[in-house]
Amino acid sequence: MENTPTPAPGEMLASAHRTFKTEIAALQALDASLDGSFEQAAAMLLGCQGRVVVTGIGKSGHIAKKIAATLASTGTPAFFMHGAEAIHGDLGMLTRQDIVLAISYSGAGHELLTILSVVRRMGARLISVTGHPGSELARNADLHLNAQVEQEACPLNLAPTASTTAALVLGDALAVACLEARGFSREDFARSHPGGALGRRLLTFVRDVMRQGGALPIVQAGTKVPEALVEMSAKGMGMAIVVDGQGLPVGIFTDGDLRRLIARHGDIRALAVDDGMSRHPKTVPPGALAVEAATLMDAGRLNQMLVVDDTGLLLGALHMHDLLAAKVI
Incomplete structure (x- = not known):
C-alpha cells in the first residue's frame, strides 16, 4: 500500500x-x-x-x-x-x-x-x-x-x-x-449459562450421562469367563457387572481383571468371573453431579463406576468416556 x-x-x-x-x-x-x-x-x-x-x-x-x-x-x-x-x-x-x-x-x-x-x-x-x-x-x-x-x-x-x-x-x-x-450463586449463574463449561459442570447429573437398561453389560455370578467376555465385547464398557440372584451388584469384571486372571492361571476357560472379579465396586447415586463422579473415578484411577439407589439396586453405570463426551471434565 x-x-x-x-x-x-x-x-x-x-x-x-x-x-x-x-x-x-x-x-x-x-x-x-x-x-x-x-x-x-x-x-x-x-x-x-x-x-x-x-x-x-x-x-x-x-x-x-x-x-x-x-x-x-x-x-x-x-x-x-x-x-x-x-x-x-x-x-x-x-x-x-x-x-x-x-x-x-x-x-x-x-x-x-x-x-x-x-x-x-x-x-x-x-x-x-x-x-x-x-x-x-x-x-x-x-x-x-x-x-x-x-x-x-x-x-x-x-x-x-x-x-x-x-x-x-x-x-x-x-x-x-x-x-x-x-x-x-454459582448454581444460579450456571442456570443462565447451560451451554458453558460451568453450566455443564453444575447442571449435569450422573443420571443424565449414565448408561442403563440394555446398554449395561450384566452377567450372573458364576458365569464362565468366556461368556462374560462376549457380554463385555458387545456392550463396550471394558467390564461386566456381576449381579446376584436378586439383581444386586456383587462385583465387576474388568479388562484389567481379565489380564490378571490370565497371568495367574493361564487357561481361564473353565473359570467363573467370581474368580477374578473386583468385589465391592465403587458406586455413586444417580442424583450426584457428574463432575463429582469424575473426581471420584479420577482419585480411584477407575474407568468405570456403578450407579445404584439407596438400597443398592443397580440403576446404571458410568464410563470415563461418557464424562468426557458430556464435557463435564
Missing part, C-alpha cells in the same frame, strides 16, 4: 501506554466520584417489577448492549433496545413496570430524548448515564449517574474511548452490586 506511515520503533507501544493511563485515570476519577446516586440506582434495579431496558446510540449503544447482557446473565432480567429502532416501533417493548437505563455521553441525543418523553407518559422510570449532569436527559431522568471523564484517550479528544470505558464499568458495577445483593 502506498504512503503507509512507518511509526518509529516504540511509538505504537508508547501510544498504547498513553491510552491505558488515560482510561485508568478516568476510572479512578469515576470511582472517587461515586455517591448515593449509585446506591439508589442499584436499589431501583433490584426492585424492578418488569425488565431493565438498556438503550443507547452509536458507541454508547454497543456499551448498552453489553451491559444488558451482563445484567441478564447475573440475575437482573434485562434486554437491549436500540435507541434508533425504539422510536420506530421498538418502544412497544416497554411496559410501565420496566426501568429504562439510557446511556448517552452528551445526554442530548434526539432519539433518547424522544424515548424520555414516551417513558414519562407511560409511567415507567428512567436512569440516565451521561457525562453532562446539566444535559436534558440527565435533568429529566428519575435518577442520573455521572460518568464524566476529563479527556478521551483519542488524541483529538473526539472518539469515544475513555467515556465508553467509564460507562461500561459503571454498568458492570451495577450488575455486580445487584448480583451480590441477590445472593446470586
Whole structure:
C-alpha cells in the first residue's frame, strides 16, 4: 500500500501506554466520584417489577448492549433496545413496570430524548448515564449517574474511548452490586449459562450421562469367563457387572481383571468371573453431579463406576468416556 506511515520503533507501544493511563485515570476519577446516586440506582434495579431496558446510540449503544447482557446473565432480567429502532416501533417493548437505563455521553441525543418523553407518559422510570449532569436527559431522568471523564484517550479528544470505558464499568458495577445483593450463586449463574463449561459442570447429573437398561453389560455370578467376555465385547464398557440372584451388584469384571486372571492361571476357560472379579465396586447415586463422579473415578484411577439407589439396586453405570463426551471434565 502506498504512503503507509512507518511509526518509529516504540511509538505504537508508547501510544498504547498513553491510552491505558488515560482510561485508568478516568476510572479512578469515576470511582472517587461515586455517591448515593449509585446506591439508589442499584436499589431501583433490584426492585424492578418488569425488565431493565438498556438503550443507547452509536458507541454508547454497543456499551448498552453489553451491559444488558451482563445484567441478564447475573440475575437482573434485562434486554437491549436500540435507541434508533425504539422510536420506530421498538418502544412497544416497554411496559410501565420496566426501568429504562439510557446511556448517552452528551445526554442530548434526539432519539433518547424522544424515548424520555414516551417513558414519562407511560409511567415507567428512567436512569440516565451521561457525562453532562446539566444535559436534558440527565435533568429529566428519575435518577442520573455521572460518568464524566476529563479527556478521551483519542488524541483529538473526539472518539469515544475513555467515556465508553467509564460507562461500561459503571454498568458492570451495577450488575455486580445487584448480583451480590441477590445472593446470586454459582448454581444460579450456571442456570443462565447451560451451554458453558460451568453450566455443564453444575447442571449435569450422573443420571443424565449414565448408561442403563440394555446398554449395561450384566452377567450372573458364576458365569464362565468366556461368556462374560462376549457380554463385555458387545456392550463396550471394558467390564461386566456381576449381579446376584436378586439383581444386586456383587462385583465387576474388568479388562484389567481379565489380564490378571490370565497371568495367574493361564487357561481361564473353565473359570467363573467370581474368580477374578473386583468385589465391592465403587458406586455413586444417580442424583450426584457428574463432575463429582469424575473426581471420584479420577482419585480411584477407575474407568468405570456403578450407579445404584439407596438400597443398592443397580440403576446404571458410568464410563470415563461418557464424562468426557458430556464435557463435564
